[in-house]
Amino acid sequence: MLKSYSFNNLLPSEIKELTLRNVDASEEIGHRVNVIIDEVMAKGDAALRDYAQQFDGVVLEQLYIEQDEIDALAATLNRLEQRALEIAFNNIHRFHAAQLRKEKKIETMPGVNCWREPRPIEKVGLYVPGGTAVLPSTFLMLGIPARIAGCKEIVVCSPPQKDGKVNAYLAYVAKLLQIDRIYLAGGAQAIAAMAYGTESIPQVNKVFGPGNQYVTKAKTLLQSRMGLAIDMPAGPSEVLVIADASANARYVAADLLAQAEHGVDSQSILVSTDEDLIAAVNLELRTQLSVLARASFAQKALENSYSVSCDTLADAIHFSNEYAPEHLIIQSDNWEEIVPKVANAGSVFLGHLTPESAGDYASGTNHTLPTSAFARAYSGVSVDSFVKKITFQHIDSKGIQQIGSTVEVLAEIEGLQAHKNAVSIRLQDIKDKK
CATH class of the missing domain: 3.40.50.1980 (Nitrogenase molybdenum iron protein domain)
Structure with a gap:
């Protein structure tokens, strides 16, 4: 049911093309x-x-x-x-x-204090x-x-x-x-x-x-x-499942369909080190799809989805990092070894009993996540998304004397005399009062 590719037969340019999605080329x-x-x-x-x-x-x-x-x-x-x-x-x-x-608050030098405060x-x-x-x-x-x-x-x-x-x-x-x-x-x-x-x-x-x-x-x-x-x-939605021989084909198929039923423009990707598992998942997809209320949506999404066979989990995580999925599911007994190698993903679901559905609804993490490979540079929604973090600093007499000459030299290097003068007049006033 899923179109099949072999990682070993894919050139870097082909991987790049395969991981490209939701591009409005015709505008x-x-x-x-x-x-x-x-x-x-x-x-x-x-x-x-x-x-x-x-x-x-x-x-x-x-x-x-x-x-x-x-x-x-x-x-x-x-x-x-x-x-x-x-x-x-x-x-x-x-x-x-x-x-x-x-x-x-951080004292970067004696008398120079810097800090950040959030504002909604x-x-x-x-x-x-x-x-x-x-x-x-x-x-x-x-x-x-x-x-x-x-x-x-x-x-x-x-x-x-x-x-x-x-x-x-x-x-x-x-x-x-x-x-x-x-x-x-x-x-x-x-x-x-x-x-x-x-x-x-x-x-x-x-x-x-x-x-x-x-x-x-x-x-x-x-x-x-x-x-x-x-x-x-953020959207349309997508999932990539990394699965090895320890994975349960029924679970993998269910996770792929859970994403596919979102809409016809969703995408569900399977990357596996086990050819037999890929075959078993394809059989399960047919079985489980037949009873879904939103089967027509899921079927269309699966037509735009595929599987990739890999020799090693290292290859699998490499492909995943290139794809940069919104949701990454790692169905392997060895998931703890893979976690440090995850470089690009919106949210990650680990082990055999952690369906992406849990994160969609109620585990606690946010499900508003970057799609279409934007996970290479964006994070999912968090409290930080709703605040600005404003920096503050306070410099006292000791501090301006500590940092003053450094600022003067750097202002000179950049040819910004007024910048230098803003420090120099303060230093001179302190010197005059002594």
Whole structure:
């Protein structure tokens, strides 16, 4: 079922081509997204209503729901569903709360003290995808670190359902996060609305959230067009599984399908040192795919996926680092030996009993992660994503005398006389007072 490649038969150029994905070579997506951005910028709410009717099949009188409707929707969940969301909330909060640490002041020289202090980004926009699946887990993953960071204004956009509201699960998460308004906008148009602001949706300083190719393209285009800060390019989703002879074919197939069912543009990659395992996984894929509710999505994604056979785990991790997956699963008894060699990955799942699904929902780590090889340079969302870290320094009389001559010499080297003078006049004043 998976197209098969042999690592030993691949040239470096072929590996590079094989690991390339979601490239808009014809710029078709970019063109369409630019049109959407221009429409939202020019027409504001009217454009959002038009796009809601065109893409979501719903006529909206109001582009948001507020506390009363959120409460009513949340109340429709049964206690088992509520409890599952609460446990996920608590685990994610516990993991992220530990990330907000106060840094020590550092005396770099006697009398010269430097330190950093975090400050929350004041206005943030959270995009929670809807489309073919409603993702309350993404709302948790974005909203919790935003709350921990202390962001003053949290703007949430999610595509409207056919009834012109949002899913009850999103409403319950809104209650957990103490968010009293959800804006009914999806896709690239939601990103544009948060970037520029409309009559209803406030402009924000930074936009967060995963999405399809259109959402990701909107984020990157707006970053270049008007300087919008974004978390990272995040979407479509992907997984790479490294598996050896100790792996369970049923588990591997389940993990590949868990990612494939996200959407037709998802990708699931198997890299294995065992040819028999690859064959067994292909059989399992057929068996498990046949009973999935979202089999059509998963089938399309698998057509864009493949397996790579390797002689050694060293080759497998080499290929993985070249691919730089959003999610990396290592199904091997020897996973501890492999961990230090992981150079590029968004989030890593270790051993035979650690499905990526756990990280998607409730283990505590964040599932908003870099895709399309951006894990080579980006990290996943964390509390740090929602803060700026401002440096401070204080120099006393002893300190300026310690560091002054060094600054004067360096200013001279660069030919910046005013820089030197800013130090020299202070040193002279201290000398005159003695």
